[in-house]
Amino acid sequence: MAGFYEAITAYPAGTSTVSRYAKTAARHGFDGLVVRTRDAAYDPVAIGDRYGIDIVDGIEVDAENPESASGSIGNFREACTLLLVRGGTNALNRYAVEQDRVDVLTRPMAGDGDFNHVLARAAETHGVRVEFDFGPVLREAGGQRVQALRGLRKLRELVEQYDTPYVVSGTPRSHFGLRAPRELIALGEQIGFSAAGIETGLAEWGRLAARNRERTDDSFVAPGVTRGTHDEAE
Amino acid sequence: MKHLPKYIRPRWRYLAVEIESTPDAEIDRGAFQRELWYAAGNLLGDPGSADADLTVYSFAFADGIGETIVRVRRGETDPARAALACVDTIDGEPVGLFVRGISGTVRACEERYLGHRTGNSEQRHVAFADADRPAYARGEAVEVSMPTGFVSATELDFE
Numbered sequence: 001m002a003g004f005y006e007a008i009t010a011y012p013a014g015t016s017t018v019s020r021y022a023k024t025a026a027r028h029g030f031d032g033l034v035v036r037t038r039d040a041a042y043d044p045v046a047i048g049d050r051y052g053i054d055i056v057d058g059i060e061v062d063a064e065n066p067e068s069a070s071g072s073i074g075n076f077r078e079a080c081t082l083l084l085v086r087g088g089t090n091a092l093n094r095y096a097v098e099q100d101r102v103d104v105l106t107r108p109m110a111g112d113g114d115f116n117h118v119l120a121r122a123a124e125t126h127g128v129r130v131e132f133d134f135g136p137v138l139r140e141a142g143g144q145r146v147q148a149l150r151g152l153r154k155l156r157e158l159v160e161q162y163d164t165p166y167v168v169s170g171t172p173r174s175h176f177g178l179r180a181p182r183e184l185i186a187l188g189e190q191i192g193f194s195a196a197g198i199e200t201g202l203a204e205w206g207r208l209a210a211r212n213r214e215r216t217d218d219s220f221v222a223p224g225v226t227r228g229t230h231d232e233a234e
Numbered sequence: 235m236k237h238l239p240k241y242i243r244p245r246w247r248y249l250a251v252e253i254e255s256t257p258d259a260e261i262d263r264g265a266f267q268r269e270l271w272y273a274a275g276n277l278l279g280d281p282g283s284a285d286a287d288l289t290v291y292s293f294a295f296a297d298g299i300g301e302t303i304v305r306v307r308r309g310e311t312d313p314a315r316a317a318l319a320c321v322d323t324i325d326g327e328p329v330g331l332f333v334r335g336i337s338g339t340v341r342a343c344e345e346r347y348l349g350h351r352t353g354n355s356e357q358r359h360v361a362f363a364d365a366d367r368p369a370y371a372r373g374e375a376v377e378v379s380m381p382t383g384f385v386s387a388t389e390l391d392f393e
Contacts, residue, residue, distance in 0.1 A: 177322065183333065186316040
């Protein structure tokens, strides 16, 4: 089983630095963190050495509309390992799931956003992961939480029906908001997910990062084909 | 009332829970118990909350770090974990919670999982975000006091 990853909002967008997240994540049993914040300052090697956490540099594009998202995707695709697009409107959701360059569509059900069978199929075709955002379930109460749960259920039913790839995150905004994998799995089971489903979603971040790192490696030519020295002995 | 014979008493599990919050947070047992009941009531509903029967036993919290034991009915530990995960603030202070382990007795729980962390923090100044700022340090963890509130960092951020 691949290791569990969490995708975090770090300082200056959040209130904890990446290294502090890593310290907490190591204690909670995570294997890696995906940093969503573009202007966060951190040293992945030093953090990895100290806390044993794999830090993945990601960028979460937060755009008003598909046109400006398109510009950001073009600008940042080369600059990061994982490219995330924040959904939340129907136009953005639709745009993000049809882009091969996008790795993850985050919080598609937030705000006015909605999801349907067309988007689920498109996401599957283009390999875009949709995110199950547990943040509102962990931190909101009352009506907002009910809405978030309703959104999660609809998304889950579509994802199961159309085999759409997905990721799971608690979307912490500070290291206090970080919850251990076992807690997230227990929470998922309470709200109708399967334990295996949550494990897959938490590990998917790591699989995605490994895939993208392999692809951006200098020796990579095509899937299964790499450039290297030919070994005569074989 | 006369206590139940041993074979019919409810069986319990004890969760060792680690609590982390800001350096100036003041959290007591009552506040934590209240938030825990709210979280369980909201997530599990009244029946689920009654089944889990979450009760805070020993509670210690100082200088932004604490540990506690939560008693749960045997077989309800997963719902209890889920409810604990949903406690995000206590008296308006953000808290991080982490279940360190589960035992069948209070004593085993204390001996195996508790008493490892101290709340000794020191005040000093650190260079962060282009200025010299007051901070609270506890081991490698450093809470930097900024105009907007605390920013949590570690020693790695000042090297």
